[in-house]
Amino acid sequence: MENIINVEKLTDETILIDIAKSLSDYEDGQIFKLCTALTDEKLSMILEQADEKSQIRIIEFLTNEKILKVFSYMQKDDIVDILGMLPTGKRKAIINLMKKGDRTIIEQLLGYKEDCAGGIMTTEYIAIRNTLDVNGALEKIKEISPKTEVLDTIFVTDDKKKLVGTVDLRDILIDDGKKKIEEITNKNFVYAEPETDQEEVALLATKYDLTVIPVVNKHMVMLGIITIDDIMDVMIEEQTEDVLRMGGVDKEETIDSTPLESLKMRFPWLFINLITAFLASMTVKQFEGTIAQVVALSATMSIVTGMGGNAGTQTVSIIIRNIAMGNVKLKDASKLIWKELLLGVANGAAVGLITGIVVFLIYKNFYLGLIIFLAMIGNLVVAGVTGLVIPLILDKLHIDPALSSSIFLTTATDTLGFFIFLSLANLFLPYLV
Amino acid sequence: MENIINVEKLTDETILIDIAKSLSDYEDGQIFKLCTALTDEKLSMILEQADEKSQIRIIEFLTNEKILKVFSYMQKDDIVDILGMLPTGKRKAIINLMKKGDRTIIEQLLGYKEDCAGGIMTTEYIAIRNTLDVNGALEKIKEISPKTEVLDTIFVTDDKKKLVGTVDLRDILIDDGKKKIEEITNKNFVYAEPETDQEEVALLATKYDLTVIPVVNKHMVMLGIITIDDIMDVMIEEQTEDVLRMGGVDKEETIDSTPLESLKMRFPWLFINLITAFLASMTVKQFEGTIAQVVALSATMSIVTGMGGNAGTQTVSIIIRNIAMGNVKLKDASKLIWKELLLGVANGAAVGLITGIVVFLIYKNFYLGLIIFLAMIGNLVVAGVTGLVIPLILDKLHIDPALSSSIFLTTATDTLGFFIFLSLANLFLPYLV
Numbered sequence: 001m002e003n004i005i006n007v008e009k010l011t012d013e014t015i016l017i018d019i020a021k022s023l024s025d026y027e028d029g030q031i032f033k034l035c036t037a038l039t040d041e042k043l044s045m046i047l048e049q050a051d052e053k054s055q056i057r058i059i060e061f062l063t064n065e066k067i068l069k070v071f072s073y074m075q076k077d078d079i080v081d082i083l084g085m086l087p088t089g090k091r092k093a094i095i096n097l098m099k100k101g102d103r104t105i106i107e108q109l110l111g112y113k114e115d116c117a118g119g120i121m122t123t124e125y126i127a128i129r130n131t132l133d134v135n136g137a138l139e140k141i142k143e144i145s146p147k148t149e150v151l152d153t154i155f156v157t158d159d160k161k162k163l164v165g166t167v168d169l170r171d172i173l174i175d176d177g178k179k180k181i182e183e184i185t186n187k188n189f190v191y192a193e194p195e196t197d198q199e200e201v202a203l204l205a206t207k208y209d210l211t212v213i214p215v216v217n218k219h220m221v222m223l224g225i226i227t228i229d230d231i232m233d234v235m236i237e238e239q240t241e242d243v244l245r246m247g248g249v250d251k252e253e254t255i256d257s258t259p260l261e262s263l264k265m266r267f268p269w270l271f272i273n274l275i276t277a278f279l280a281s282m283t284v285k286q287f288e289g290t291i292a293q294v295v296a297l298s299a300t301m302s303i304v305t306g307m308g309g310n311a312g313t314q315t316v317s318i319i320i321r322n323i324a325m326g327n328v329k330l331k332d333a334s335k336l337i338w339k340e341l342l343l344g345v346a347n348g349a350a351v352g353l354i355t356g357i358v359v360f361l362i363y364k365n366f367y368l369g370l371i372i373f374l375a376m377i378g379n380l381v382v383a384g385v386t387g388l389v390i391p392l393i394l395d396k397l398h399i400d401p402a403l404s405s406s407i408f409l410t411t412a413t414d415t416l417g418f419f420i421f422l423s424l425a426n427l428f429l430p431y432l433v
Numbered sequence: 434m435e436n437i438i439n440v441e442k443l444t445d446e447t448i449l450i451d452i453a454k455s456l457s458d459y460e461d462g463q464i465f466k467l468c469t470a471l472t473d474e475k476l477s478m479i480l481e482q483a484d485e486k487s488q489i490r491i492i493e494f495l496t497n498e499k500i501l502k503v504f505s506y507m508q509k510d511d512i513v514d515i516l517g518m519l520p521t522g523k524r525k526a527i528i529n530l531m532k533k534g535d536r537t538i539i540e541q542l543l544g545y546k547e548d549c550a551g552g553i554m555t556t557e558y559i560a561i562r563n564t565l566d567v568n569g570a571l572e573k574i575k576e577i578s579p580k581t582e583v584l585d586t587i588f589v590t591d592d593k594k595k596l597v598g599t600v601d602l603r604d605i606l607i608d609d610g611k612k613k614i615e616e617i618t619n620k621n622f623v624y625a626e627p628e629t630d631q632e633e634v635a636l637l638a639t640k641y642d643l644t645v646i647p648v649v650n651k652h653m654v655m656l657g658i659i660t661i662d663d664i665m666d667v668m669i670e671e672q673t674e675d676v677l678r679m680g681g682v683d684k685e686e687t688i689d690s691t692p693l694e695s696l697k698m699r700f701p702w703l704f705i706n707l708i709t710a711f712l713a714s715m716t717v718k719q720f721e722g723t724i725a726q727v728v729a730l731s732a733t734m735s736i737v738t739g740m741g742g743n744a745g746t747q748t749v750s751i752i753i754r755n756i757a758m759g760n761v762k763l764k765d766a767s768k769l770i771w772k773e774l775l776l777g778v779a780n781g782a783a784v785g786l787i788t789g790i791v792v793f794l795i796y797k798n799f800y801l802g803l804i805i806f807l808a809m810i811g812n813l814v815v816a817g818v819t820g821l822v823i824p825l826i827l828d829k830l831h832i833d834p835a836l837s838s839s840i841f842l843t844t845a846t847d848t849l850g851f852f853i854f855l856s857l858a859n860l861f862l863p864y865l866v
Contacts, residue, residue, distance in 0.1 A: 012621040017641050049642075145603045151585040169602075170578045188445040206669060208450050209482075209662040211644060228661055229642040235665070236639060239672040240754050246679060247750020248743060255755045259775045266747050266776065270784050273743045277736040278791065284732035285795075291724075291731045298724045298731035299717035302738070303710040306847070310681060310706045314699050317680020321673055322688045342692045343699065351703050358711065362718075414739070 016042060020049035024256060028057070035061040044073035047082070053256075055082055064094050075149065077122035077230065080109040109224075117201050118194030120234065121215045121224035124148045127155040128181060130164055135177035141169070149227045150212045156185045162220040165189055191216050194223060201226055202234045203326055242324060245402040246317075248273070272407055280305070280414035287422035294432045296363050297425050300372055304421045307351055308379035308413030315340060315387030316405045323395050324402075330392040340384035345377055352376030367431040375421035379413060382420075386412040449475060453482035457689060461490070468494040477506035480515070486689075488515055497527050508582065510555035510663065513542040542657075550634050551627030553667065554648045554657035557581045560588040561614060563597055568610035574602070582660050583645045589618045595653040598622055624649050627656060634659055635667045636759050675757060678835040679750075681706070705840055713738070713847035720855035727865045729796050730858050733805055737854045740784055741812035741846030748773060748820030749838045756828050757835075763825040773817035778810055785809030800864040808854035812846060815853075819845040 023031065023046075035043065035058060047058055047070060059067060059082065071079050071094075083091050083106065095103055105123050112118025126144045128137050137154070145151055154167045165185035175184070191214045192201050205213060211228040241251045250265035257265070284291070284301070291297050322328040328336070352373035360369030390408045391401035425432060456464065456479075468476065468491060480491055480503060492500060492515065504512050504527075516524050516539065528536055538556050545551025559577045561570050570587070578584055587600045598618035608617070624647045625634050638646055644661040674684045683698035690698070717724070717734070724730050755761040761769070785806035793802030823841045824834035858865060 012619075014621050014623060014641060021640060142606050145606055151602055169584055173575045173578055186445075188447050190447060206665050207454060208447060209665075211661055228644055232639050232642075232665070232668070235668050235672070236758075239668070239675070240758075242672070242676055243679065243754045243757075244750050246676065247746045247753075249747045249750045253751060255751060255761055255769070259772045259779070262772065262776055263779050266744070267780055267783055269747065270740060270743055270780055271787075274736070274740060274784055274787060277739045278788075280739070281732050281736050284735070285729075288728045288732060292728045295721045295725040295728075295731075296718075298728075298734075299714050299721060301731075302717070302735055302847075303707070303714050305735070306710045306713070306843075307703060307707060310703055311699070313680045314682045314702065317677050317682045318686060318688065320680075321676045324676075325669075325673075328688055336688070339692045339695065343695055346692070346696050347700055347703055350700060351707055354704075354707060355711075410739075414735075 013045060016045045017049045020046045020054070021051075023050050023054035023057070026054075031057055032061050034058075040066075040069045041073045044070045048074055048078050052085060056085055059086065064090075064097055067094055068097050075122045075124055076105055076109060077120060077224075080106060080119075081114075083110060084114065112194050115198045116194065117192040117196040117198065117213075117215050117226060118223070120198055120201070120230045121194070121226045122149070122230075123224045125150060125155060125212075125214075125222075125225040127157050127163075127222060128167075130156045130158055130180075130182045130185060132181045133177065134172050134175045134179050134181065134184070137167070137172055137181050138177070141172070149229075150225060153212050155214055155222060155225075156181055157222060161222065163189075163191065163214055163216050163222045166214075189214070192226065193217070198234045199238050199324075202231050202238065205231045206235075238324070241400075242320070242402045245400060246320070246406065248406070273410070276407060276411045276414065279411060280418055283415050283418045284422065287418075287426065290422060290426050290429060293429065294368075294425065296365070296368060296432075297422065300359055300368070301418060301421050303355055304372065304375045304379050305414045305417035307355075307376060308383040308417045309410055311344070311347055311351075311380045312383035312387035312409045312413050313406070315343075315384055316391055316401075316409055319388055319391045320401050320405065323391060328392070330396040333389060333392050336388055337385060340388045341381060344381035344384035348377030348380030349373075351380065365432060367428045371421065371424040371428055375417070375424055378420040379417040382416045383409070383413050446478060449478045450482045453479045453487070454484075456483050456487035456490070459487075464490055465494050467491075473499075473502045474506045477503045481507055481511050485518060489518055492519065497523075497530055500527055501530050508555045508557055509538055509542060510553055510657075513539060513552075514547075516543060517547065545627050548631045549627065550625040550629040550631065550646075550648050550659060551656070553631055553634070553663045554627070554659050555582070555663075556657045558583060558588060558645075558647075558655075558658040560590050560596075560655060561600075563589045563591055563613075563615045563618060565614045566610065567605050567608040567612050567614065567617070570600070570605055570614050571610070574605070582662075583658060586645050588647055588655060588658075589614055590655060594655065596622075596624065596647055596649050596655045599647075622647070625659065626650070631667045632671050632757075635664050635671065638664045639668075671757070674833075675753070675835045678833060679753070679839065681839070706843070709840060709844045709847065712844060713851055716848050716851045717855065720851075720859065723855060723859050723862060726862065727801075727858065729798070729801060729865075730855065733792055733801070734851060734854050736788055737805065737808045737812050738847045738850035740788075740809060741816040741850045742843055744777070744780055744784075744813045745816035745820035745842045745846050746839070748776075748817055749824055749834075749842055752821055752824045753834050753838065756824060761825070763829040766822060766825050769821055770818060773821045774814060777814035777817035781810030781813030782806075784813065798865060800861045804854065804857040804861055808850070808857055811853040812850040815849045816842070816846050 047055060050058065083094065095106055098106065124147050126141055126148050128140050141154060152169045154169060155163060156165045156167055158164050165187040166189050167181060167185055171184045190204055190208050190210060194215055201213060213226045214222055215224045215226060216222055244251050248269040253262055253265045319328065355376060356369035356373035359372050360366055386409055391405045394401040394404060480488060483491065528539055531539065557580055559574055559581050561573050574587060585602045587602060588596060589598045589600055591597050598620040599622050600614060600618055604617045623637055623641050623643060627648055634646060646659045647655055648657045648659060649655055677684050681702040686695060686698045752761065788809060789802035789806035792805050793799055819842055824838045827834040827837060
């Protein structure tokens with residue numbers, strides 16, 4: 001914290017980012033000091049790199065006029081992100097202070113959904129006409145370059161402002177200056193539309209090793225670009241979302257959430273799981289008569305359901321990950337189901353055999369061992385099939401499979417697991433008592 | 434598949450990447466046709482973008498001399514990745530055919546571990562002397578640029594080849610050519626050492642919005658660079674690893690793994706879980722006398738353990754994700770444990786109250802409702818505390834918390850859940866029968 005004492009000496013971007021990333025540890029007085037002591041440009045860097053909560057805290061210390069000055073050093077997409085978090089009144093007041101050109105762009109960007117290409121694109125890019133020669137292009141690039149994030153990919157447009165291709169800055173630099181841009185334009189390029197989901201944009205970028213993706217409208221007119229830093233942010237966001245949702249945690253929960261915030265976010269998930277648990281419990285209740293006669297069933301039945309849950313989670317994880325990478329769809333299910341059936345039988349037989357032998361040795365009852373062996377195969381087949389089908393169906397229904405697969409899976413493996421095991425026990429009851 | 438018929442027309446990188454990404458659907462004959470029909474340069478693009486299995490399939494169709502020609506169009510890090518997969522004999526034969534300079538670099542790169550900075554860096558970058566002026570620098574850049582992936586960040590070295598900073602190509606382009614490079618060098622930069630873990634490199638890149646990170650040795654002499662495409666690959670790899678490991682799946686398993694491969698990779702995890710299940714089962718066995726008297730316990734006890742597992746997984750997910758992002762360490766546990774204790778009590782009381790009431794209504798026994806309420810609080814506290822502490826301890830021990838947290842968590846919530854609930858039942862036994 002001592003490094004904000006000499007705040008006027010902070011010249012380096014790396015140090016500013018370090019400060020920005022640790023703002024959640026700063027008290028209000030320290031944030032205020034930062035806001036007053038830093039130049040607009042440095043403050044803009046801090047603001048850009050801070051997390052959402054800290055961004056709002058900073059904004060609260062600034063007048064609308066000061067905010068506008070700080071914004072003048074920022075990319076449009078970052079400005080829009082911040083404006084999107086502000087109360088409507090404050091947001092409108094700031095936008096009304098902007099120059100007309102900026103206002104139009106900002107209002108347009110604010111119109112796009114946050115998690116699609118339009119919501120993460122910026123409007124600072126280098127576009128040149130295809131009729132220019134290389135020398136003219138280089139002049140234009142020198143002029144625009146201080147205002148853009150991306151330098152090595154230059155976008156080429158025709159006389160109707162339509163995007164016709166890209167040029168690699170390398171090809172411009174090594175040319176003697178006489179060639180027409182048209183001649184060195186790469187006309188086969190990847191682009192997104194404003195409505196393209198951000199996850200899809202990230203997939204495109206990683207698939208084609210792109211550091212920038214242009215966003216165009218239906219008429220191929222260029223609207224903006226999505227830069228690699230935003231793509232990396234999307235990747236981290238989606239990764240966090242997947243891990244948290246698979247664990248039944250709201251994607252908004254952070255390590256800094258207050259206990260009350262965490263409670264509000266975690267309880268609904270537990271409540272849904274509770275319903276599942278009751279379903280399983282009701283299944284067991286139907287067999288209380290059987291259990292009363294063979295109490296050993298109560299100690300062994302949870303092995304069958306537990307292993308079903310574990311095996312099903314393995315399948316779900318593989319499928320969720322491959323859905324996220326765009327490798328698998330519902331239509332592939334029929335191809336994959338044979339493997340899961342086979343795996344269910346094989347893993348079920350292996351796990352069931354071990355369990356059956358141990359149970360036989362403990363309880364000295366062959367039939368108890370046999371029914372646990374059979375029930376394990378049955379439940380691991382249930383686990384494999386539901387673990388495969390559930391995430392694929394959820395994906396087809398446009399529900400994030402990471403979010404709710406486990407609920408449906410557990411319902412199947414717990415309820416059916418108990419049912420299979422206890423039904424078998426009922427069948428073999430004369431041999432068990 | 435029809436697009437490989439006119440293979441000589443394939444000029445565009447995008448199409449080549451599409452082919453490279455779908456090679457697993459190609460038959461050997463088609464791969465052979467690709468290998469013979471494509472130019473060395475196009476084949477190098479396919480090879481670079483293909484998955485590991487397809488890379489090996491392609492290599493098998495090529496002579497060592499042809500491989501060398503194809504390699505001449507590739508980055509050193511990609512060459513090393515491929516060489517690393519080949520049998521030692523084949524690898525040595527190819528390396529021996531290389532020019533001495535290349536051979537030295539390749540052998541050095543092969544010496545680094547695959548998942549650290551040295552293993553993912555490449556040696557094609559632009560480095561200029563700090564004593565050059567901007568015009569001289571621009572000449573040098575034009576000369577090297579066709580051979581490098583990264584253009585907008587230029588590395589600056591001193592007379593001892595030590596890295597002293599970076600220059601933004603923008604600053605070179607807009608200058609009139611007279612300034613010394615030293616004057617526009619950014620001297621505060623982020624770097625990695627060859628041993629730096631690749632996950633840490635990706636964290637650095639995302640934190641500081643970098644598209645390239647230099648790798649230096651202990652004397653700050655530049656060894657190579659890590660480019661954004663490799664950083665994105667690392668991010669995807671780590672993400673896949675986290676999701677799969679949390680689900681108890683080996684990171685090597687893909688959707689294309691054969692049933693036998695999957696069986697071999699999934700069974701060990703199920704076996705470890707089986708031991709956990711037996712532990713829980715043995716706990717229940719200790720209370721068989723109690724259960725025999727109150728058979729309702731057998732239907733209700735799994736609600737307590739199940740909810741403990743769910744609540745614990747929520748905490749584990751939050752902690753694992755924050756460990757991965759470098760936000761939390763074991764030393765923070767004491768600060769966070771109060772929140773988890775509080776959450777355990779609050780969620781336990783809420784979930785326990787609902788469960789208690791429902792159980793009371795079904796079984797018409799107040800004390801059964803009461804013990805399930807108390808046991809739920811107890812087990813959700815166990816879940817919160819172990820869910821917090823286990824991944825942090827595993828991280829401290831340099832064990833991936835995504836891999837094994839769930840095993841320890843389930844052991845705690847199942848075994849202690851049964852124990853708490855059934856002990857309470859024992860205590861209140863006179864009121865239950």
